[in-house]
Structure formats: C-alpha cells, structure tokens
Amino acid sequence: EAGVVQSPRYKIIEKKQPVAFWCNPISGHNTLYWYLQNLGQGPELLIRYENEEAVDDSQLPKDRFSAERLKGVDSTLKIQPAELGDSAVYLCASSLEGLAVNTGELFFGEGSRLTVL
Amino acid sequence: GNSVTQMEGPVTLSEEAFLTINCTYTATGYPSLFWYVQYPGEGLQLLLKATKADDKGSNKGFEATYRKETTSFHLEKGSVQVSDSAVYFCALSRTQGAQKLVFGQGTRLTINP
Numbered sequence: 001e002a003g004v005v006q007s008p009r010y011k012i013i014e015k016k017q018p019v020a021f022w023c024n025p026i027s028g029h030n031t032l033y034w035y036l037q038n039l040g041q042g043p044e045l046l047i048r049y050e051n052e053e054a055v056d057d058s059q060l061p062k063d064r065f066s067a068e069r070l071k072g073v074d075s076t077l078k079i080q081p082a083e084l085g086d087s088a089v090y091l092c093a094s095s096l097e098g099l100a101v102n103t104g105e106l107f108f109g110e111g112s113r114l115t116v117l
Numbered sequence: 118g119n120s121v122t123q124m125e126g127p128v129t130l131s132e133e134a135f136l137t138i139n140c141t142y143t144a145t146g147y148p149s150l151f152w153y154v155q156y157p158g159e160g161l162q163l164l165l166k167a168t169k170a171d172d173k174g175s176n177k178g179f180e181a182t183y184r185k186e187t188t189s190f191h192l193e194k195g196s197v198q199v200s201d202s203a204v205y206f207c208a209l210s211r212t213q214g215a216q217k218l219v220f221g222q223g224t225r226l227t228i229n230p
Contacts, residue, residue: 003160004160040222040223041222041223042121042206042208042220042221042222042223043161043218043220044220045217045218048217056216056217091160091161093160093161099216101210101211101216101217101218102149102168102216103149103166104151104153104163104166104210104218106161106163106218107160107162108160108161109160110159110160111160
C-alpha cells in the first residue's frame with residue numbers, strides 16, 4: 001500500500017516568490033494534516049481537514065498561507081509571498097479519522113523542504 | 118498550556134549500549150503519550166504509545182512508561198543497534214479543546230558499530 005506522497009521534496013525560491021506543496025494521502029484516509037517543522041523543532045499543526053472541510057486552521061498564518069483539499073483527497077498548501085522565516089520542512093499526514101490524535105495513528109509523508117533565499 | 122520537553126541531542130552510543138531518552142510533559146486533563154521515530158529519508162512513524170497512567174508502551178525492543186506523578190514518558194531500550202539511528206519525537210494528544218498532537222523538539226540518536 002502506498003504511503004503519504006508529497007511533492008516537491010525540495011524547493012529553493014527567492015523571498016517574495018510564491019510556492020506550493022502537494023500531498024496525496026493514503027487511500028481511504030478522511031483526515032489530512034499539514035504540519036510545519038522548523039529546524040531542530042518538532043512538527044506543529046498548521047491545518048487539519050476532515051474530508052473537504054478545514055476543521056482546525058487556527059495556526060495557519062492566513063495572510064500568506066492558504067490550503068485546499070478539493071474533493072476530499074489531495075491537498076495543496078500555498079505560501080504567497082514567501083519570507084525568509086518560512087524556510088522549514090512542511091509535513092503532510094493522514095489518518096482514517098480525526099480522533100486518530102488519541103491513538104497516534106497518523107501516517108506522515110517524507111516532507112517538503114523549503115529554502116527561501 | 119500543553120507542552121513536551123525532550124532530552125537535548127544529539128545522542129551518540131555504541132552498539133549494544135543502554136538507551137534512555139528523557140521526555141517530560143505539561144498538560145491539562147489526561148493526555149495520551151506517544152513516541153514517534155523518523156528514520157533517515159522516511160516520514161515520522163508511530164513507535165509506541167500509552168493512553169493512561171502506569172501504562173507501558175512497547176515496540177521493537179523500546180519501552181516507555183506513562184508516569185503521571187513525575188509527568189514523564191522516558192524512552193528506553195536495553196541494547197541498541199545501528200539500525201536504531203534516527204530522530205525520536207515524544208508527543209502528547211490534547212484532550213481539551215481542539216484535538217491536536219503536541220510534539221517535543223526531537224532527539225537525534227546515532228549508534229556506532
């Protein structure tokens with residue numbers, strides 16, 4: 001069974017440029033998460049989807065970040081414009097259902113590493 | 118608020134050494150506790166978990182016991198292997214407010230042959 005697939009794995013851009021990350025969750029997983037992982041830190045939740053609905057986006061900086069999950073499957077996370085401080089790894093994860101945070105049964109992709117110059 | 122503090126890394130050991138990675142937490146309510154592992158070039162994956170006080174989670178020779186009195190969930194392994202080299206994250210699940218995992222900063226472990 002395929003795991004969570006993310007692309008691109010690496011991206012280098014100039015500041016003020018836009019960037020987008022794509023995530024394909026495990027087939028059948030209704031819940032999708034985007035996490036931000038700064039260097040030397042643990043992942044921090046940006047947004048959580050239940051199917052197409054964003055049920056927790058309280059930590060998403062909405063002035064420059066946006067996300068969508070059309071049709072409740074794939075998801076895209078966009079940053080526009082990017083700033084130097086956005087350099088980090090963006091992780092996508094999926095689970096069968098939202099209460100997986102209680103069981104820990106989240107499945108993570110390898111992440112997309114962003115470098116903003 | 119809810120937070121997780123892990124032992125500073127990196128940690129370097131020789132094969133067959135005993136491993137302890139410390140983890141303490143601050144939480145309201147009664148969280149579940151987890152250890153995740155990230156092997157080189159792979160995504161994070163759940164290693165073990167404990168859902169209530171005094172529970173012991175175990176997997177792949179690793180163990181951790183949920184200690185409510187000391188608010189700790191230390192990861193241990195009696196004899197480490199080179200293949201255990203990875204980054205280890207302690208985490209808790211928030212039980213009040215929005216359902217969310219809160220991670221520690223991670224501890225990089227390197228095992229030398």
